[in-house]
Amino acid sequence: MTGSAPQARTPLPGRPVLELRNLTRTHGTGPAEVHALCGIDMAVQPGELVAVMGPSGSGKSTLLTLAGGLDVPTSGQVIVEGRDIAKLSRRALAGMRRRSIGYVFQDYNLVPALTAAENIALPRELDGVPTRKARAEAMDALAELDLTGVAKRFPDEMSGGQQQRVAIARALVGDRRLVLADEPTGALDSRTGEAILALLRARCDAGAAGVMVTHEPRYAAWADRVVFLRDGTMVDQTLTARAEAQLAAEEPR
Template identity: 80%
Template sequence: MSETASAPPRPVLELRSLTRTHGSGTTEVQALRGVDLAVHPGELVAVMGPSGSGKSTLLTLAGGLDSATTGQVLIEGQDIGTLSRKDMAALRRRSVGYVFQDYNLIPALTAAENIALPRELDGVSARKARKEALEALTEMGLEAVADRFPDEMSGGQQQRVAIARALVGDRRLVLADEPTGALDSETGETVLALLRQRCDAGAAGVMVTHEPRYAAWADRVVFIRDGLVVDQTLNPAGAESLLGSIEGAR
């Protein structure tokens, strides 16, 4: 009796023929031009490329923070383009953790409150959300700033709070835009280890980075130039040389 091979797991994130155009006529800019990408459970993908290549646009579309001009974004099989604004917000709170370049912390809330808020909005009790927030801060080595407001923290501390907010709970997709940008190399490695750990536990991660040493934590490196995926590699050690060739071609 022949054995039937098990089907591969469904991607947590799938981008299908994704395009994003800004402006029109002489001011038209094609930020993305027909991007296809699938990220599966347990996989961490690093996105690299020159400045202005479309890396951050890819993340904002993947997280439902902007709408594609054409194409589809699917999160766990759900076409997010078909969702209402309310349902999209609920999906982001429940399933998507997003690390912004500019932190995007709420100034009137403490570090612990910033992390706990999305959980409370999704129905988790205030007590449990606070406990989860404190545990996330401890993982980041930030228990001392739990009750500080963003303007009482350094840029690096704010960045780690933003990362803790993205990783807390059971989110299946983590999107990170230059998550180590405000961190020293040692702290950056700690953050990447936590992101790697979350993916190893079954989440899918997409990280924009310009640093080959951080891309080395990924299972796959995707290279973008002028809104197009120009190459992919399963060998992160080759990221630095290939990125150099891409930049040299500009």
């Protein structure tokens, strides 16, 4: 991952990895109707990490589930690498999620019957990677996160922080062009949280696009851009100091 992230495929000029076009998600009808997202427009370029912030119930997690093809918008489009995922067959969408999209769930979502190493290797094996190669990649990912000691443990034999790091390793292993992370540092101490953000940052620097939900400004500072949601609406977005410094360094003198 940090030291062994795969070489990113060269993107088409000017084409974002992820585009959300007038994205709306409504739950319920009548008096019980809830507008989780209201006309969101957002594009994430290769190499860019975007942090999404906002109060509870602002639509942050809904945005991620729609971007990852785990839910269907009420209206609008989700475009991943130029493909409208609503137009994909269930089989094609499942293949895209395995190959191109890494998703870090807030509740880890590990398979209880599989060990840590098996959980990480599973998406690769489902995509046809030979078992021996997939397991070797999983062990490399665990080593990078200082987790080789839990390789043979099942989720209920690991702490919450260990499960979170295994989930992150699973999301980053392989050639994932889009990484979606819902509070990826929630169960981690500050030092480990910083290490996880360094991994996400390295994957984006290698050419992937990343979207991360966080409530911590210190973690959002690792991003290039911060998007603020409130009541399902994008109310503001701003470049981080990191991105501003990089742009200043690239300006001709």
